[in-house]
Amino acid sequence: MSDEQKWNARYRQSGELPAPANVLLENAHLLPESGRSLDLACGLGANARYLSGLGLESHAWDLSAIAIDRIRNETPGVLVQARDVTAQPPEPSTFDVIVVAHFLDRDLCAAISAALQPGGLLFYQTFSREAVNAIGPGNPAFRLAPNELLRLFGDLRLVVYREEGRIGNLSKGYRDLVHYVGMKL
Ligand SMILES: C[S@@+](CC[C@H](N)C(=O)[O-])C[C@H]1O[C@@H](n2cnc3c(N)ncnc32)[C@H](O)[C@@H]1O
Numbered sequence: 001m002s003d004e005q006k007w008n009a010r011y012r013q014s015g016e017l018p019a020p021a022n023v024l025l026e027n028a029h030l031l032p033e034s035g036r037s038l039d040l041a042c043g044l045g046a047n048a049r050y051l052s053g054l055g056l057e058s059h060a061w062d063l064s065a066i067a068i069d070r071i072r073n074e075t076p077g078v079l080v081q082a083r084d085v086t087a088q089p090p091e092p093s094t095f096d097v098i099v100v101a102h103f104l105d106r107d108l109c110a111a112i113s114a115a116l117q118p119g120g121l122l123f124y125q126t127f128s129r130e131a132v133n134a135i136g137p138g139n140p141a142f143r144l145a146p147n148e149l150l151r152l153f154g155d156l157r158l159v160v161y162r163e164e165g166r167i168g169n170l171s172k173g174y175r176d177l178v179h180y181v182g183m184k185l
Contacts, residue, residue, distance in 0.1 A: 004084075007064040011044070018043070020050040021101040023125035023179040027160055030121060030181060031056070035096030040085055040112065041103035045071035045078055047123075048099075052077045056097065061085055090115035099123045104142050109152040116184035122156060124149055124180040130165035132175040149180040156182030 001009075019025075024047055037056040039048035044067050048060035058078045060071055065082040072080050089111035090098070096117050104126050116122060127136035129143040137143060146165060150158065160181035164173045 004063050004065075007062075008066045011064050011066040011070070017049075018046050020046045021099065021123065021125045022174075022177075023101070023160070023181065024050065024099055024123050026179075027123065027181050028054070030159065032096055032121075035117075035120075036094065037097035037099065038090060038095045038115070039099045039101075040090070041100065042071070043067050043102075045075065045080070047101060048078045048080075049075045051097065051099070059095075061090075093117050096120045097123070101125045102127065102136070104144065106152060113153055113155055113184065116156075118184055120184045121159070122153065122180070122182045122184075124153070124182075125177055128163060128165065128176060128178050130163075132166060132170050135176055144178050149178055153180065153182045155185075157185055159183050 031054065035056055037051045037058050039045055039060045042048050042060040042062045045060040048058045052058035052075060060078050061081045061083040062068055063084050068080045068082040071078050086105055086108060089108055092114045095115050097120060098112055098116060112122065127143045129140050129145055160179060162174060162179040164175055
């Protein structure tokens with residue numbers, strides 16, 4: 001089964017729209033008032049819908065035509081594309097805001113960074129290998145090593161970083177996920 005078939009099957013079954021990513025909600029004060037945003041590998045497009053509601057020109061791309069159709073039907077203001085971002089990454093200097101949540105393709109990071117306009121912001125949130133709970137992908141290749149996003153986006157100015165790993169009281173804090181916001185210089 002291809003990745004596209006796998007995700008289409010999952011979205012055929014799952015009706016629930018997730019909340020926007022915390023990295024976006026908690027740092028929404030950093031967003032520009034206008035501009036072009038991209039929710040890359042958007043799934044059901046929670047981040048794109050949120051950004052559209054804030055008045056940005058909101059684009060949402062995902063491999064799954066099922067997920068994309070649902071966004072198109074439910075939130076016509078979001079500009080959707082069924083698009084394999086590995087085969088067709090975003091073009092250079094085309095977005096003011098890019099959000100990537102729960103998706104990791106290391107080979108795409110240079111293109112994501114290049115797709116930001118100067119001053120543009122990347123909001124990234126995905127799973128850490130140093131997890132506390134059994135959520136997210138089982139394959140460590142799809143999870144971040146410590147500090148890895150800092151290395152993958154070393155060309156951006158660091159704005160926000162949160163990665164708690166397994167340090168301290170594991171029943172508290174924000175675990176399992178890494179939060180990153182960076183700005184294109
Ligand atoms: C775990 S889901 C995350 C969805 C969404 N970002 C969220 O946080 O709710 C991963 C998404 O990546 C998409 N995806 C996987 N490979 C992709 C590719 N090469 N191009 C575009 N989307 C891809 C899948 O279709 C799926 O919707």
